[in-house]
Amino acid sequence: MFGLGGAPQVTSQQKLQAAEAELDMVTGMFNALVNQCHNKCISKQYNESDVTKQEALCLDRCVAKYFETNVQVGENMQKLGQSGAFMGRK
Amino acid sequence: MSDTTPTDKPAAAATAATTTKTKPPKKGWSNPALRMMGIPRLSLPSRNWMIFWTVLASIGGGIAYDKYQQKQIRAKWMEKVEPLSHVTYTTEKLPRKLTIYIAPPPNDFLDESLKLFKKFIKPVLNASALDFEIFSETRQGDIRSAVAQRIRNLRQAQSEQPTEPDVKPVVPVSSGDAEEVLVSRSDLYKAKDVLGLYKIFPSEVELHPEDSDSDIAGGVVCIGRGAFKEYITGLHEGLLGPLTKPQFVIDEELKAEQELKEKAEQEDSDDEEPNLKPVPKPWIKPEQYAEASFAPELDISRVVKTSEGIPEFFEQPIYVFKVPNLIGFTTIPLKIYRYFTKRWLADDYGAKATGVVMNKTRPFTKDDLDFAADEEKEWPKKWVKTGKERNSEWVQDLQADDRIISRLKVFDVDSDLTTSNE
Numbered sequence: 001m002f003g004l005g006g007a008p009q010v011t012s013q014q015k016l017q018a019a020e021a022e023l024d025m026v027t028g029m030f031n032a033l034v035n036q037c038h039n040k041c042i043s044k045q046y047n048e049s050d051v052t053k054q055e056a057l058c059l060d061r062c063v064a065k066y067f068e069t070n071v072q073v074g075e076n077m078q079k080l081g082q083s084g085a086f087m088g089r090k
Numbered sequence: 091m092s093d094t095t096p097t098d099k100p101a102a103a104a105t106a107a108t109t110t111k112t113k114p115p116k117k118g119w120s121n122p123a124l125r126m127m128g129i130p131r132l133s134l135p136s137r138n139w140m141i142f143w144t145v146l147a148s149i150g151g152g153i154a155y156d157k158y159q160q161k162q163i164r165a166k167w168m169e170k171v172e173p174l175s176h177v178t179y180t181t182e183k184l185p186r187k188l189t190i191y192i193a194p195p196p197n198d199f200l201d202e203s204l205k206l207f208k209k210f211i212k213p214v215l216n217a218s219a220l221d222f223e224i225f226s227e228t229r230q231g232d233i234r235s236a237v238a239q240r241i242r243n244l245r246q247a248q249s250e251q252p253t254e255p256d257v258k259p260v261v262p263v264s265s266g267d268a269e270e271v272l273v274s275r276s277d278l279y280k281a282k283d284v285l286g287l288y289k290i291f292p293s294e295v296e297l298h299p300e301d302s303d304s305d306i307a308g309g310v311v312c313i314g315r316g317a318f319k320e321y322i323t324g325l326h327e328g329l330l331g332p333l334t335k336p337q338f339v340i341d342e343e344l345k346a347e348q349e350l351k352e353k354a355e356q357e358d359s360d361d362e363e364p365n366l367k368p369v370p371k372p373w374i375k376p377e378q379y380a381e382a383s384f385a386p387e388l389d390i391s392r393v394v395k396t397s398e399g400i401p402e403f404f405e406q407p408i409y410v411f412k413v414p415n416l417i418g419f420t421t422i423p424l425k426i427y428r429y430f431t432k433r434w435l436a437d438d439y440g441a442k443a444t445g446v447v448m449n450k451t452r453p454f455t456k457d458d459l460d461f462a463a464d465e466e467k468e469w470p471k472k473w474v475k476t477g478k479e480r481n482s483e484w485v486q487d488l489q490a491d492d493r494i495i496s497r498l499k500v501f502d503v504d505s506d507l508t509t510s511n512e
Contacts, residue, residue: 050178053219057175057185060221 029070037062152430159433164210167440168217171447175219184299188215188222188309188446189403191233193317195415196484197473200228203313203413210439211311211411218447227317230482231369234320234327238373241328241385241404249333249387302399306451306499308406314413315465316484322459323372323483325404325494330382331374339371376489384493407451407499411442412462417470445503454498459488461500 041058042051051059118133134140179185192207194200204226215222227233301307312318346368374382388394394402414435416425428435469485477485 048178051181052175053177053179053185054175054217056179056181056183057219057221060184 033063033066036066156430156433160209160436163433163436163440164213167214167444170444171214171218174447175217182296182298184297184301185219185221186300186308186449187400188220188311189406190222190224190311190313191237191317191321192224192226192313193233193320194228195314195413195417196316196469196477197417198415200226202415206411206413206435206439207313210436211313211443214440214443214447220447222311227320229369230316230484231320233317234324234372234483235370237321237324237404238327238331241325242331242333244402245328245333245385245387297398299398299400301401302395305393305401305405306407306449307401308403309446309449309501310403310406310408311446312408312410315410315462318408318410318461319484319488321408322488322490323376326376326379326489326491327372327374329385329404329494330379330491331372333387336373339373342371343368372483376486379489379491382491390497405497407449407501408454408461409442409446409501409503410461411439412465414465414468416468417473421468442503446501450502451499452502454495454500456490456495458498458500459490459495 037059040062041055043055118131120131124132135143190207192200192203195202225233225236227236310321312321350368384390393405395405396402414428416428474485
């Protein structure tokens, strides 16, 4: 009974930690994305309250590019990690 | 020793004095005021230096002037279309999208065409906030097979799904004599429609592409005569050709594969395997166009559209940009001339790109098959000869079928320019 009670508690905490880490990662990425695309696309004069067509198109492309790059980098890192060649480890 | 030195010295001094005296004063221009300030006589450099500096300055000036003008011209055309991009835009709208096919000039790299696109066309498209998608090829036939495959996939999908229009649940009107049909409540409305929960559960954003508003939308731009030829043959192959690979293509491909193998065995080279598949052969020949049936899977009585209401790419208007590219030793003088007058090309490209942006169209005629045809005169003769030997589609006459031509449209660039100048 003691063994049964102890084991799931640890895993649930681990799960929580993992979930927290994931949430951190996602929010971090989202914030970075918003920052980058805002800097790149939105004109800083704020002449108009609405987004212009140019800015809208730029934002579309920026977000798409960001996600694509993110996926690519992630895949490559995973490959590196699996092959064990990362950071000079061979 | 001691006797000779005093007599030698004055003599040497005297000769030095005479030489300085006999040397004529430097030609040039001076002024007492300048002389007082210690500025020596102003004079022209020697003849050789003059030639050197003139040549250098004229060449450098020519290049710099041309580059400067190119920038000005690009800015001029960008400015012309810029008002289009300053429209306020809600998030659910999608801008017009062009499909761009880029082929390398004969015997050269894709870079040459890409450079022209990047320098003179892309800035205009970007300034007008148009979206575009680029398809490029590095081998002949890639664009043709990609276009054909895209149409074939569409036809395949169309033939698989039943063509009947989706029937929406209609609220039954209760009338006395007709038997009442029961419709489940969840078909009529959802809970969130009634309870005012739209703020908490926002409905999906419905994207509204601008292209879906009319039958003439989007656009296809081919950079280079070759790209245009391949695009047109690809259209024919996709729309008129069979959906499954015909036997003669399979035979041909098998034969080609065998030849390749034999060649590899003969040469006995242990090169790395070719990582690119060979370009697929066309599934229909120009002679067969007349007998072929026009895409029976598609409803061609009206403009074929995607599920979002955008006309399919083969229904969109076309424009072709000529890629002037010279190759060979004897063309070098002309090449130099074109290098120094590139601003004219920039102006031409800018005007045409603006015309594409303005989206005025006219129907495609038979003459339009010769779009950018004068580019072919500049194609290297040797290359054309080997192309004819290998049965390349670039060097053959462009064959077209009336059924397809009658559906096509062309961007009417010239009329647009005349109206904008008024």
